[in-house]
Amino acid sequence: MIQVLWFLFLISFFFIYPYFGQRTQLAFVLRYIEKRLAVLKQLRDEVRERTLNTIKKYIDGGDTSPIEKELDNLLEFFYIPPESMDPSGIVYKLEHILEIGDSRFEESVAKMAPKADIHRVKSLSNLVEVARALNLIYRVVRHYYLLGKRMANYFLALQIQIQLPMIMELAESYRQASYAFLKGIPIGDGVGVLSAAKFVKESKPISETEIAKDTWLNVVEFEGRRVYVVRPIGPGGTVGRPGEAVRKLVYEMDTKPDLIITIDAALKLEGEETGKIAEGVGVAIGGPGIDKFKIETLAKEKEVPLYAIVIYQSIIEAITPMRESIVKSADSVVSRVKELIKSKVPSNGTAIVAGIGNTVGVGL
Amino acid sequence: MIRTFEGPGQLGAITKLKPMPFNPITQLKCQSCGSIHTRPHKEGDYIFGGVEEKCPNCGGSKHTIIAIYVEDQRQPPRKQT
Ligand SMILES: [Zn+2]
Numbered sequence: 523m524i525q526v527l528w529f530l531f532l533i534s535f536f537f538i539y540p541y542f543g544q545r546t547q548l549a550f551v552l553r554y555i556e557k558r559l560a561v562l563k564q565l566r567d568e569v570r571e572r573t574l575n576t577i578k579k580y581i582d583g584g585d586t587s588p589i590e591k592e593l594d595n596l597l598e599f600f601y602i603p604p605e606s607m608d609p610s611g612i613v614y615k616l617e618h619i620l621e622i623g624d625s626r627f628e629e630s631v632a633k634m635a636p637k638a639d640i641h642r643v644k645s646l647s648n649l650v651e652v653a654r655a656l657n658l659i660y661r662v663v664r665h666y667y668l669l670g671k672r673m674a675n676y677f678l679a680l681q682i683q684i685q686l687p688m689i690m691e692l693a694e695s696y697r698q699a700s701y702a703f704l705k706g707i708p709i710g711d712g713v714g715v716l717s718a719a720k721f722v723k724e725s726k727p728i729s730e731t732e733i734a735k736d737t738w739l740n741v742v743e744f745e746g747r748r749v750y751v752v753r754p755i756g757p758g759g760t761v762g763r764p765g766e767a768v769r770k771l772v773y774e775m776d777t778k779p780d781l782i783i784t785i786d787a788a789l790k791l792e793g794e795e796t797g798k799i800a801e802g803v804g805v806a807i808g809g810p811g812i813d814k815f816k817i818e819t820l821a822k823e824k825e826v827p828l829y830a831i832v833i834y835q836s837i838i839e840a841i842t843p844m845r846e847s848i849v850k851s852a853d854s855v856v857s858r859v860k861e862l863i864k865s866k867v868p869s870n871g872t873a874i875v876a877g878i879g880n881t882v883g884v885g886l
Numbered sequence: 887m888i889r890t891f892e893g894p895g896q897l898g899a900i901t902k903l904k905p906m907p908f909n910p911i912t913q914l915k916c917q918s919c920g921s922i923h924t925r926p927h928k929e930g931d932y933i934f935g936g937v938e939e940k941c942p943n944c945g946g947s948k949h950t951i952i953a954i955y956v957e958d959q960r961q962p963p964r965k966q967t
Contacts, residue, residue: 564903698908705929707910708954716933723934757932796958843910849955883954885934 548676551683555667558686562663565693566656569700570597573653576704577646580635589634596630596650597657599623617812627651641758644736645882648759649703656696659689695838702843703759708883710839713848714785714806716884717833717855718753718877724856725749733770737762738886744860746869750777752876759882765813768874772820780871782821783829783859786878787848790834797847798834799854801862806830807878817876827866831858844883913953914939918946927954 574593578586601623604615627647632638635646663682670679702709708716725742733739733752740751750771754762764784771777786806790796805821805828807814821828833851859875867873910927914937921943931937937949 561903568903701908705910705927706932707927708933719934757935843908843956844954846955846958849953883932885932 544676545674548670548674548679551676551679552667552671554683555663555670555679555686558690559660559663559667561690562656562660562693565697566653566660569653569656569697572700572704573646573649576649577631577635580638580642580646582636592630592634593650593653596627597654599627599654613812613815616810620810620812641756644758644760645703645706648880648882649700652696652700652703656693659693659696663689691838695842698838698842702841703882706757706759706883707843709841709880710835710844710848711787711841711879712844712881712884713787713833713835713852713855714879715753715756715877715881716849717785717831717852717859718751718875719884719886720852720856721749721859721875722751734763734766736760737764737767739767739771744863747863747867748870748872749863750779750872750874752874754877754879754881756881756884756886759880761809761878761880763813764807764876764878765816768876769816769820771874772824777872777874778824779826779874780867781829781863781873782817782826782876783831783862783873784817784876784878785831785855785859786833787835787840788832789840790836794834795847796835796839796845797851799851799858800832800834801858802830802832804828804830806832807876813878829862829866831855831862908956910954910956912951913955914949915952916941916943916946917948917950919944922952 570593574590577589577593581589601619604612604619606612624647627650628643631647631650632643635643638646663686666678666682669675670682699709701707721744722740722742725744728741728743728748730738730740732755736755738753738755740753742749742751752762752764752767752771754760754764768782772779782805784806786808788800788806788808790798805814805817807817817828820826833848833855835845835848839845839848863873863875911924912927912931913922913924915922919941921941923942931951931954933951933954935951937951938947939949940947941949
């Protein structure tokens with residue numbers, strides 16, 4: 523008798539488990555996503571609220587509802603990347619699209635906050651970008667959550683669950699980034715700009731000018747060499763157009779560089795220390811790749827050696843207020859740049875140094 | 887029917903956000919005596935910017951901001967890495 527019962531139990535388990543087991547797992551996974559989705563929504567709302575309150579400080583008074591509406595429009599703003607089936611010339615198409623997007627953002631922010639000065643407008647645009655990124659993260663996670671739920675599909679839900687710890691970390695750092703842009707505090711990504719600026723302060727100035735949109739050129743003398751230092755204009759939050767600036771230097775101003783050095787923040791691997799400096803070859807510029815492409819192209823054509831100095835940090839450290847160890851590394855970067863110039867550029871030669879990154883909180 | 891996710895609480899999950907643990911510090915260099923001192927960051931500070939403040943060392947009033955940062959978080963050493 524007991525044997526029959528045991529047999530029945532095993533058989534039923536055999537048939538029920540495959541269905542029931544996955545249902546249970548799905549319920550657990552959905553619950554897991556749900557909790558984090560609620561946090562993501564809070565993060566998004568908090569940053570939106572903060573952005574709105576900051577913009578309201580710069581209005582002439584009166585009705586604020588059109589501002590709220592305009593901000594919500596910007597939060598849903600999107601970029602359509604150019605068609606890549608025929609990739610020839612795609613870099614310039616992408617550049618064109620991104621430039622339109624950038625000016626649309628800046629124009630809207632300037633219109634919403636008429637009392638803000640030019641640097642403030644740039645930082646505010648960054649703040650709106652951060653709010654937009656958080657909105658996008660929230661929408662994507664919600665999409666997979668609802669899709670997994672509606673289809674009762676464990677694997678759809680699992681896909682987003684696997685990535686959620688990283689997504690949550692990123693969302694939290696966006697929140698901290700919003701604080702940096704709000705208060706105008708330098709972020710980790712700005713260390714390249716800071717290093718370039720320090721190099722300028724320690725050399726003999728010759729001339730300076732705005733060479734491209736939001737991009738400043740300092741011509742300095744360093745131990746008999748002419749050094750062209752390119753960096754975004756602060757202290758508003760902008761990355762400038764370093765690629766365009768170097769292109770102008772070489773093609774329009776007929777500079778013949780013996781060396782191009784780019785300085786940028788780079789992503790460290792887990793377990794590495796923040797603020798570690800490394801040297802290599804190539805162009806150290808992140809982002810969509812337009813500036814990188816321009817400098818690589820001209821360097822190949824003119825046969826200029828490309829050197830890069832990077833400062834390692836995590837993605838979180840790169841977009842949140844600058845850490846002490848990163849600030850300290852800027853001085854070591856400057857001495858590395860000086861050594862490089864001394865060893866690779868003949869005396870009375872020419873070098874281009876580009877400080878790459880977001881210049882929020884770093885003045886000229 | 888698609889149930890959209892309306893907000894925290896609706897689906898029973900409420901998690902309070904942690905406050906942000908920041909106190910950015912501004913490092914100033916006195917232009918008359920060259921001494922370096924720090925104070926909490928104020929809005930409007932930026933690196934290489936000038937500020938009018940009384941120097942605790944010599945009493946001069948002109949300062950240049952040389953760094954703005956948050957202190958590294960000291961993590962308790964792990965047993966094994
Ligand atoms: Zn003093």
